[in-house]
Amino acid sequence: MVRKRAPAQQALALAIAAVVALVTSLAFPFISFSARGLERAISLTDAMSTLSTGNYIMLAVVLWMVLLLLPMLYLGMVIVIHTAFLLGRRPPHGMLMLRTLRHIEHWMMADVFLIGVLVSLVKILSLASIGFGVSFWAFCLFVVLMLLISRSVDRDWLWNVMAPEPAPPAHARTGRTAQSQKLVGCPVCSTVNDYYHHKACYCRRCGEKLHMRRRHSVQKTLALLLVSVMLYIPAMTLPIMTVSSLNDTTTQTVIGGVLLLINHGDYPIAAIIFLASVVIPVAKLMALFWLCLKVGRPQPWRPEVRMTLYRITEFIGRWSMIDVFVVALLAALVQLGVLMHVSAEPGIIAFGSVVILTMIAAMSFDPRLIWDAADHPDLENNDISTLSPQPVVAGKAQDTGP
Structure with a gap:
């Protein structure tokens, strides 16, 4: 294994820069929307707070968590840990912070939100003029820095320094x-x-609680998958948003939004939405169901293939949040009174719940069961x-x- 050069300095510098970029992205207008002489500008917090009214409060809490609170917590811990090491000190509660870093990484979705912003812009570009504020570019920089931080934080080095x-x-x-x-x-x-x-x-x-095998792992995973399947039906059939204007009011489902993009000739964006909102959730459900069924039977056939399938399933799940972010941004941005406005609908709650539950289901599944089912000679x-x-x-x- 090749050790990164100056791992503490690099991670600390990137984390401080990411905090500055995130604070900047919250302090200025994020994006503006103008149509027929009317203009509206929103901040990043407006986009996250749109769903906090009515029956969408829980989904709004999730957005605040994955876009702001967890990234800030992550960056704060990276800064504290690496600063302490550079000063030759042991960071306070260092073991707890290192364990927490691993557990929250998968739930940070700034990169997914940025893709959702770009998809939203394509959807409304034909209806109005779009302007980018300082916060938009700061947020783009923040996303890039977060990706760099995830590669620069050397966990093996951190653990060896903390406790050989x-x-x-x-x-x-x-x-x-x-x-x-x-x-x-x-x-x-x-x-x-x-x-x-x-x-x-x-x-x-490190003090992490250990399990030889997670208790009732398959049963918990199957229960979460069954609930996800039941919620996926209303997620696909109920409208996720309503677009109202002077002349017309239309509601859109997930599939309806894809068909609308195809009719407008936006084939790449339609493909992204279809992949993230239809293909990935269905594929993830099928893959996890298949893995749960196989672990109960001795299957000597290539467990490494099933392990790869599990890792892919665990990685891709969060990208289905794109549609949730699209609705949140459009509902915050397109608010021009009777002239034009967009509002979220119950379908987005069901869809967001499916995404979150399938992510939890993947985390509940114990991948060691894959190897237990394989017949390995001693x-x-x-x-x-x-x-x-x-x-x-x-x-x-x-x-x-x-």
Whole structure:
């Protein structure tokens, strides 16, 4: 493994720059909309607060969490941790912060929101003139910086500085599964730990609670998937937004919005919406159902393929939030009274719930069950207690094998 050069300085500089970009994106107009002599400009907080009225308060809370609160929490912890290391000090509650960094990363969706903004602009470009404020460009910079930070934060280095990796238990042997030796890998810091069935077990390095296998993992995943399927029907059939003007009032469903874009010749945007709102949710539901069914049966056929399918499923789920962000932005921006206005409809609640529930379902599924179902012959029984610890990517120990 190649260690990044000056990992603390690089991550700290990027995190401070990202905070400045985010604060700037909140302080100025984000985007403006003008039609027939009337103009409206909104800030980024307006776009996030649109759904906070009426029955959409829970969805608005989700938007605030994934677009503002979690990124700020993430950046704050990155700054505190790396500043402490540069000063030669141990960061306060450092173990807790490092564990939290891993858990919240998947829920930050600034990049998905930016794609939603671009899709929204294409939808209304033929109706009005669009202007970009200072905040829009600051937010674009923020998205780029967040992507760079996710690559620059060296978790293995952070854990080794915080708490050097301990040697594996003396009785650990290669060629045998961890489960058969009552060993379990920490999903956060990758440390190999002894596991005791009769009491709660915690990682001896980072303090994360450990499970040999997540209790009722398949049952919880299937329950979440069934609820998602039931919600997906109203998500596709109920309108997600209403567009009103002097001459007409129309409601749009998810599929209706795709067909409207096709009729206007916006084929690339129609393809993005169809992929994010129809293909990805359905594919994710089918993939997770299939994985849940397969783990209950011995299947020696290529578990690494099913592992890859799980990782893809876990990664793509959040991109379905594009349609939710599109509706939130249009409902905030297009408010010109009787001349033209857009309002959110109940379908968007059902759709947003489907996206969130399928993300939780993917996290509830224990990928180690994939390897349990595979028929692996035992290899030679070698002693690993004398081997020096090898750097591992944080969070891989739990899903790379049994």
